[in-house]
Each structure stands twice: as structure tokens, then as C-alpha cells.
Amino acid sequence: MLPLTRHRARLRAWRRQRPFWGGLLLVLAGTELLLVPLAPVGVLVGLGLGGIAALGIGAALIVAGLFLWWLPQARAYVSVHALLLSVLSFVVTNLGGFFVGALLGIAGGALAFGWTPLRDAEAEEAEEEGPYRRSPDAPGPPRVLAAALPVALVAALAGGAPPARAATAVAAGAGASGGQGPPAAARTPPTVTTSLFAPRGFALAGVTEVATVDGPRRVLVLKMAAASLRDYRLRTRDGGREYGLAARSLELRGDVTLYLTRFSGCIEGLLCVTFSPDGLPAPPVVPPFVFMTQVSAEQALVTSDEIVTDGLRLEAS
Structure with missing residues (x-):
């Protein structure tokens, strides 16, 4: 039996309920854009405003990737903004992190925008894979509300x-x-x-x-x-x-x-x-x-x- 089977099954179920790979590519794209201004000055196309823009866009793409993981219902808005920022990085940063960061951001935004959530039966089947099954979330604490x-x-x-x-x-x-x-x-x-x-x-x-x-x-x-x-x-x-x-x-x-x-x-x-x-x-x-x-x-x-x-x-x- 493979080690950590229970944890891997939970991670697989969590991953399939959100645009995980799109978010991961956005995090990698943002990280790459953040690291480019740290390269030797002779390598950079331009520092100045381009370096500042790289820091801002890189941080924004990392935040977008985290949003896709923790708020998958907002994927439509987050992915569109990530695509726009990735395309913009070609102009305002060092060629979009020498094309790497921009291409990763475009691919991640496209994957996230095209992702659709699993249906209930499919999600349940995904959770049942492996010898362990994650118990469903208990209902939240009751609140005193008005009638309909x-x-x-x-x-x-x-x-x-x-x-x-x-x-x-x-x-x-x-x-x-x-x-x-x-x-x-x-x-x-x-x-x-x-x-x-x-x-x-x-x-x-x-x-x-x-x-x-x-x-x-x-x-x-x-x-x-x-x-x-x-x-x-x-x-x-x-x-x-x-x-x-x-x-x-x-x-x-x-x-x-x-x-x-x-x-x-x-x-x-x-x-x-x-x-x-x-x-x-x-x-x-x-x-x-x-x-x-x-x-x-x-x-x-x-x-x-x-x-x-x-x-x-x-x-x-």
C-alpha cells in the first residue's frame, strides 16, 4: 500500500472540486514575474516602471491563483482578470517575464475559465476513491432568521x-x-x-x-x-x-x-x-x-x- 493513502485521497477530492491546475499555473506565473526584476541588470530589458509593474502584476496573479483554490465560484471573474493581466505583462514588464510568466498566466486563466464543477454524484465518487471517504461537512451553526x-x-x-x-x-x-x-x-x-x-x-x-x-x-x-x-x-x-x-x-x-x-x-x-x-x-x-x-x-x-x-x-x- 502506498504511504499517506488517506491524505492523497483527500487531496485528490479537494483538487477535483476547484480549478486546481489553472490556479497553480497562475501562482507559477506570478512567481516568475516577481523573480524577473531580481535578475542581473544586464539581462533585463528595462527596470524602472517595468520592474514595479512586474511586482504588482506578479503579486496579483498569485492572489488570483489562490482565489481559484479557495473561492472556485468566482472563477469566471478571477480568470478573466488574470488573462488581462497576463496579456498586459507583455507591454509593461520585461516581455511578460521573457514570455514565460505571460504564457503561464494565459494558460492558467484559460484553464480556470473553462473549468466546470463536478456534479454531486461525480464529486461523491471522487471522494470515495481510495480506502477512505471524507465525511460531508456538518451544517453550520443555527441562526435566528426571519421567515420567508x-x-x-x-x-x-x-x-x-x-x-x-x-x-x-x-x-x-x-x-x-x-x-x-x-x-x-x-x-x-x-x-x-x-x-x-x-x-x-x-x-x-x-x-x-x-x-x-x-x-x-x-x-x-x-x-x-x-x-x-x-x-x-x-x-x-x-x-x-x-x-x-x-x-x-x-x-x-x-x-x-x-x-x-x-x-x-x-x-x-x-x-x-x-x-x-x-x-x-x-x-x-x-x-x-x-x-x-x-x-x-x-x-x-x-x-x-x-x-x-x-x-x-x-x-x-
């Missing part, structure tokens, strides 16, 4: 709450989740549209799974301190009698988490994109000044400590 947005708003209306403020439902959210994360999502996610979506503070994005009656479903996760929505519309899509919610404005406050199967809109009202768990993932960190217009989303769940609305009304077809 449609449930909270409809309950507030039925209970006669003032339309200016929808009552929070922290206890209901905790009960629905059973102390194990978010409550179960609907079989068919409702559609939400809004003319403006503006998170407050930094927003963190990722990909996870939520429970439904048809089994787990992959969703995008957006976590933020608060969010403002204008011209809010929600419409169920379960068939038969459909219900909807509408409001002139809606604010989510306090530990806001959005679980979305699809999310599209125009960033800063200019660049229109569509994010999904299996397509283009959302950036891992969204700055507080970024907003989106003409937003349309399939909303599996929304949890929040407080929901404040203006002009809320319930619609039924």
Missing part, C-alpha cells in the same frame, strides 16, 4: 398590521428551520421584479443548497446588512390560483440573506448580466456603492430580521 418574505408579508397583511411596517417573524423563521439553517423553500420559486436593488454595506455571495419538497436545490446566496428595493413585485408560479405582492418600496434590515435560483439586472444601470448557481456566479464580494436596475429574480427564500414596506398590497389572480 412572502410568508411574513402575507401574515402581516392578514393580521391587520399597518401597511407602512410589516411585522418581523423571527420566532416563525427559527421554528420553520428547525434550528438547522433556513426554512424549506417552495417547490417553484416565485418571481420577483424591482426597478432598483441597492444593498447597504458589503454583500457576500456564494452558492449553497436549500431544502424543498422535491429535494435540495442549488441557489445563489447573497448576505448583507440591509437592502432597499423600489417598485417591488412578487408573483407565485405554482400554477392554479396565483398570488402576488406589490409595494412602492421595500427595505430588508438586519442580517439579510437572499437565496436565488436566478438573478438578472443591469449593474449601475449599464451592464446587464444574469447570475445563476450553475452559470455565471455572483462576485464573492459586492462593494456598497454597487446597485442594480431592472432586476428580475427567482426567489427561493429571503430571510431578514425586519421588513419595512411602503404601499404594500396583496394581489390574487
